[in-house]
Amino acid sequence: GAVVSQHPSWVICKSGTSVKIECRSLDFQATTMFWYRQFPKQSLMLMATSNEGSKATYEQGVEKDKFLINHASLTLSTLTVTSAHPEDSSFYICSVSKTGKGINQPQHFGDGTRLSIL
Amino acid sequence: KNQVEQSPQSLIILEGKNCTLQCNYTVSPFSNLRWYKQDTGRGPVSLTIMTFSENTKSNGRYTATLDADTKQSSLHITASQLSDSASYICVVTRRNTDKLIFGTGTRLQVFP
Numbered sequence: 001g002a003v004v005s006q007h008p009s010w011v012i013c014k015s016g017t018s019v020k021i022e023c024r025s026l027d028f029q030a031t032t033m034f035w036y037r038q039f040p041k042q043s044l045m046l047m048a049t050s051n052e053g054s055k056a057t058y059e060q061g062v063e064k065d066k067f068l069i070n071h072a073s074l075t076l077s078t079l080t081v082t083s084a085h086p087e088d089s090s091f092y093i094c095s096v097s098k099t100g101k102g103i104n105q106p107q108h109f110g111d112g113t114r115l116s117i118l
Numbered sequence: 119k120n121q122v123e124q125s126p127q128s129l130i131i132l133e134g135k136n137c138t139l140q141c142n143y144t145v146s147p148f149s150n151l152r153w154y155k156q157d158t159g160r161g162p163v164s165l166t167i168m169t170f171s172e173n174t175k176s177n178g179r180y181t182a183t184l185d186a187d188t189k190q191s192s193l194h195i196t197a198s199q200l201s202d203s204a205s206y207i208c209v210v211t212r213r214n215t216d217k218l219i220f221g222t223g224t225r226l227q228v229f230p
Contacts, residue, residue, distance in 0.1 A: 109154075
């Protein structure tokens with residue numbers, strides 16, 4: 001069964017709207033979750049590492065005020081795209097891994113959220 | 119620079135045929151290499167994980183090889199099926215980090 005649940009799977013909204021995406025770890029508690037963005041025909045690009053109970057770590061070039069991450073519990077991380085614009089349209093994917101249980105664990109990915117800003 | 123390159127970029131084969139996808143990496147220090155399958159509009163799904171000491175690993179019709187000396191890996195798909203149509207992504211992890219370094223993927227299309 002699914003290890004990671006991501007919701008919603010598809011969002012279409014007007015420019016200027018803020019959109020919240022949820023990522024839930026169903027199988028185990030995850031102190032760390034990852035948020036990726038994927039443009040058409042390109043590979044996944046890590047946006048930020050979400051740490052439970054502390055601030056997220058953002059990759060270079062990713063605006064932390066634009067992409068707000070909250071990891072309030074061991075099973076839930078949220079990504080909020082604030083004041084979204086058409087250039088934010090993309091496929092957003094989260095992942096979790098069993099950190100602390102051996103480094104050679106697969107990262108389990110959610111099914112992604114397709115965000116379309118009109 | 120830590121990079122992962124895959125070839126070919128895209129591949130079309132007939133159902134029932136075999137194919138091999140290639141992955142070259144320059145990531146150092148190396149921890150492990152993973153192959154993922156990503157269906158269109160879905161998240162990636164893990165196929166295999168290999169560490170430095172492993173040369174080959176199979177998962178059903180998928181067989182991955184790793185040559186840590188030449189920093190090359192391959193994914194061999196046997197007796198392809200229509201459902202194998204997807205992007206296959208090679209991902210390398212640096213030692214002592216959780217971050218994954220993604221290849222650009224190979225888009226495989228299997229036709230009847």
